Amino acid sequence: MLIAGPTASGKSALALKLAQASGGTVINTDSMQVYRDLRIITARPTPDEEAQAPHRLYGTVDAAVNFSAGAYVEAAAEALAETREAGRLPILIGGTGLYFKALTRGLSAVPKIADAVRDEVRSRLDRDGVLALHAELARHDPEAAARLAPADRTRIARALEVVLGTGRPLAHWHNHASPPLLPPDDVVAVFLAPEREALYGRIDARFAAMLRAGALDEVAALADRGLDPLLPAMKAHGVPALIRHLRGEITLDKAAALGAADTRHYAKRQFTWFRHQLPEFRWVRPEEAGALLNAVIPGRA
Numbered sequence: 001m002l003i004a005g006p007t008a009s010g011k012s013a014l015a016l017k018l019a020q021a022s023g024g025t026v027i028n029t030d031s032m033q034v035y036r037d038l039r040i041i042t043a044r045p046t047p048d049e050e051a052q053a054p055h056r057l058y059g060t061v062d063a064a065v066n067f068s069a070g071a072y073v074e075a076a077a078e079a080l081a082e083t084r085e086a087g088r089l090p091i092l093i094g095g096t097g098l099y100f101k102a103l104t105r106g107l108s109a110v111p112k113i114a115d116a117v118r119d120e121v122r123s124r125l126d127r128d129g130v131l132a133l134h135a136e137l138a139r140h141d142p143e144a145a146a147r148l149a150p151a152d153r154t155r156i157a158r159a160l161e162v163v164l165g166t167g168r169p170l171a172h173w174h175n176h177a178s179p180p181l182l183p184p185d186d187v188v189a190v191f192l193a194p195e196r197e198a199l200y201g202r203i204d205a206r207f208a209a210m211l212r213a214g215a216l217d218e219v220a221a222l223a224d225r226g227l228d229p230l231l232p233a234m235k236a237h238g239v240p241a242l243i244r245h246l247r248g249e250i251t252l253d254k255a256a257a258l259g260a261a262d263t264r265h266y267a268k269r270q271f272t273w274f275r276h277q278l279p280e281f282r283w284v285r286p287e288e289a290g291a292l293l294n295a296v297i298p299g300r301a
Helices: 011-022 047-052 069-085 097-105 115-128 130-140 142-147 153-166 170-174 196-212 215-223 239-246 252-277 286-296
Strands: 002-004 025-028 090-093 189-192 282-284
Touching: 002 011, 002 097, 011 025, 011 047, 011 090, 011 286, 025 069, 069 090, 069 097, 097 252, 115 130, 115 153, 130 142, 130 153, 142 153, 142 170, 153 170, 189 286, 196 215, 196 252, 215 239, 239 252, 282 286
Parallel strands: 002 090, 002 189, 025 090, 189 282
Antiparallel strands: none
16 A cells, blocks of 8 residues: 655554554655655654554655655565565655655666766766756766756765766666666555645644644754765755754744745645656545455455
């Protein structure tokens, strides 16, 4: 069972309800909820919720790790095998489209890039700026450079390190994908699609609730580690804005507004990404999602 959807759409509550009713295991498919440093700001299930049904792949990775889609698929394969061996229903839930695509379509075969190459590219990104790296990428991999926005620091650095580290462009590796772990025909896949304005209101309310629950202290502890700002955990929604506040650059109200706005923009991109990249997901409104229990739990009427 795959449950996707934009942030704050009610995925976690549905997954927990389904796990309790079916004897299932909830398996995280969110790229930020894997980080143990970020329980509050990423809206990870609470300890109480995790105690109500088995949960896997939540808070298992240190923020200093650049956790890739490939690493996620390896971890998910182990979690799936253990869940099935225990006779439980795997319920994969999250909002990271790339993870779902890797699970159902296979993963490109990009080999591990040497640390020296990665460090050199990141050092030059800081020293020379993203436009200089984009220009270099255009010389080595014009297809990738044309596809990426010139200001997209993370993806430009990744594409450049791949072509420099392997001698082949990203497209080459994308054309040599591994077999899917979960073929689309073998799963029930849904995308929770709430009404947009109501969703955006929930996102704003949730961000305020995160701050009341201690998100600022959580981000302060992360900032104190002095990690590379390009690491995924350092770019979790709300983290950059709250770090700016902690540095005295902006007020807390401004940081909260920026964090909520960034999350709303991400939700909008999630709608677009799943519509175009994973059309096999069936879109349902959250209030109609309870009917899914009837479809996936044998004998339930």
